Amino acid sequence: MTQPPPPPPNQPPGPPPGDPQGGFGAPQDPPPGGFGAPTPPPQQPYGYPQQQPGQPQYGYPQQQPPTQPQYGYPQQPPTQPQYGYPQQQPPGQPPYGYPTQPQYAQTPPPSGGKKLSAQAQIIIAAVVAVALIVGGGIWYASSGGGEEKNDTAGATSGASQGKGGGNGVGGNGKEKAPANPQAKLAFQLPQPKVQDITDVSGSWLTDKAYVKTGVDSIVGYDLDKGAAAWTLALPGQVCGASRHVTADNKTAVLFEATKRVGPRFYQPCTEVGVIDLTAGKLVWSKSVTGGSAGDTKARFSEVTLSGTTVAAGGTDGGAAFDVANGNPRWSPKPNAQDCYDMGYGGGAGLVAARKCGPYDSQYVVIQNLNPLTGAPVSQFKMPPGVKYASIVSTKPLVVAADVGDTAGDGSGISDFFSIDEKTGKLKAKITADADRYAARCRSTEVESCTKVLVGNGRIYVPTEEHEGSSGEYGDETNEIVSFDLATGKPMTGKADAGDKYTLVPLRMDGGNLIAYKIPPYDKGGQVVSIDGGTMQATTLMENPSDDSVRDAENSFGTDYAEILYGNGRMFISDTMLSKPRASSSTKEYLALAFTTH
Incomplete structure (x- = not known):
């Protein structure tokens, strides 16, 4: 299999190739700054987004691959130009929930092909910084206040704009409020016994079954009674699962070739498969060989789906297969630039997060791929200080990263990058202050982000918990706010969880958000539909508040659980099991199911 040739180095990009083949839907600190800073704006009500001036492009446009790449594995990126100077944040802490976006200036290229001196670059950066400060002052003074299948398994979704709602967005969702939103516990699945820490990530919802990863197996359960409708035994433990599902209910998983045995209870994650749910x-x-694995089986850490392509990535490199029959589309290949695909984001598009370079000077490139060939359609080089990157959405393309390890809270996110998937140019950079926002990504996994959604041309993120209006003990609450992906500016309006509740966004439903509300100690959780334009919430489900059911529901930590909702049913499940303690008398569950039917 031949590889597509790399684009000529140091050449301006040509016209972008066409869009990749279609897909489907499926179930801090700012960087060190430049010159001057504006006076901070007056305080506004708690949780409201603070408007920011328009944000210039971060760095130079990235070089593009040839318009007609050959069949084969994505090539290493060309030499990338340097980035512009970051501008200084306004001093002082704005109220909680305000976005704080550092502005990045783009140093214009000199005429005649000569390189700017360091002094000239500093002068240009200073001029741009002053312009940004003036622009910021005008914005603050003049801005007004005011208020394929759905991705049932995922926390993100690039949903199209719906009709109705605010400014022509939002609404158009399939999930409707029942006559009585009071739910009952439909069934509970006991936690299987394991000998060591065991990954049970992976859960899916079809019109016939709730499907959940077990021990060396995947099981489909009846939606109403929880009886096992089918059990698929596997040679070894599932070690990766796609959050996307095809229109005919197929999904992709990774699993180990043999069962785990003591004392290590470990097997390499080498097998890629497609499951008919x-x-x-x-x-x-x-399984495949190649890349850094040489003649042994390549190990993978995650897998995804886009259209008719299954793609798996890891430190040994990336590989892709035809969904229908497993025919290979590309496999790991060694290269002089030490590049490999850490993983892929799927769904409406297929995007690779690619790490390149020697260990002491590695960098990350985001490549929008043709899912049939693996050829890059466009690419964007992440800024210095990015060791890993997570794909929040492939179309529109949104990437999360912890730049320079500045997040400091384990969330894996200091900034979101909104990128034009056709050209590879940065549209907006949105700073996600770890003290304000609660989205999370596993920094070493490419498609793992939770508590963040993309739709309606916006990114929706929850704020961290804070004290509610009553000021009583245990009165924590939060909001969901949004930013425009084209400009990075915060949008007006927010969805309030209400005192003692905390909102966790789950997935897009047309132009609406489906969100789970973590309850107070004496209530059951709720599921709500939030109009993506007006940010008004409608209750879809309220779980029982009696002690035993409430305790079981609260035993699942939302940072480490999978929550699915569809057609009046909610499922919450564990993603990791451990050997039970002999002294523990607490009853633990693999999954709980609630229903309004």
Whole structure:
């Protein structure tokens, strides 16, 4: 299999190739600054987003691959130009929930092809910084206040704009409020016994079954009674699962080739497979060699789906297969630039997070790929200080990263990057202050972000918990706010959780957000639909508040649980099991199901 040739170095990009083949929907600190700073704006009510001036492009446009790449594995990126100077944040802490976006200036290229001196670059950066400060002052003074299948398994979704709601966005969701939103516990799945820490990530919802990863197996459960409708035994433990599902209910998983045995209870994650969630069958399974694995099986850490392509990535490199039959589309290949695909984001598009370079000077490139060939359509080089990157959404393309390890809270996010997937140019950079926002990504996994949604041309993020209006003990609450992906500016309006509740966004439903409300100690959780334009919430479900059910629901930590909702049913499940303590008398569950039917 030949590889597409790399684009010529140091050449301006040509016209961008066409869009990749279609896909489907499926179930801090700012960087050190420049010159001067404006006077901070007056305080506004708690949780309201603070408007920011328009944000210039971060760095130079990235170089593009040839318009007609050959079949094969994505090539290493060309030499990338340097980035512009970051401008200084306004001093002082704005009220909680305000976005704080450092502005990045783009140093214009000199005429005649000569390189600017360091002094000249500093002067240009200073001029741009002053312009940004003036622009910021005008904005603050003049801005007004005021208020394919759905991705049932995922925390993100690039939903199209719906009709109705604020400014022509929001609404158009499939989930409707029942006549009585009071739910009952439908069933509970006991936690299986394991000998060591065991990953059970992976849960999916079809019109016939709730499907959940077990021990060396995947099981489909009846939606109402929880009885096992089918059980798929596997050679070893599932070690990766796609959050996307095809229109005919197929999904991709990774699993180990043999069962774990003591004393290590470890097997390499090498097998890629497609599961038919309706029939409960393994359609096919494959392993590949190559890349840094050499002649041994390549190890993978995550897998995704886009259109008719399954793509798996890891430190040994990336590989892709045809969903229908497992025929290979590309496999790991060694290269002189030490590049490898850490992982992929799927869904409406296929995007690779690619790490390149020697260990002491590695950098990360985001490549929008043709999912049939792996050829890059466009690429964007992440700024210095980015060791890993997570794909929040592939279309529109939104990437999260912890730049320079500045997040400091374990969230894996200091900034979101809104990128034009056709050209690879940065549209907006949105700073996600770890003290204000609660979205999370596993920094070493490419498609793992939770508590963040993309739709309606916006990114929606929850704020961290804070004291509610009553000021009583245990009265924590939060909001969901949004930013425009084209400009990075905060949007007006927010969804309030209400005192003693905390909102956790789950997925997009048309132009609406489906969100779970973590309850206070004496209530059951709720599921709400939030109009993506007006940010008004409608209750879809309220879980029982009696002690035993409430305690079982609260035993799942939302940072480490999978929550699915569809058609009046909610499922919450564990993603990691550990050997039970002999002294523990607490009853633990693999999953709980609630229903309004």
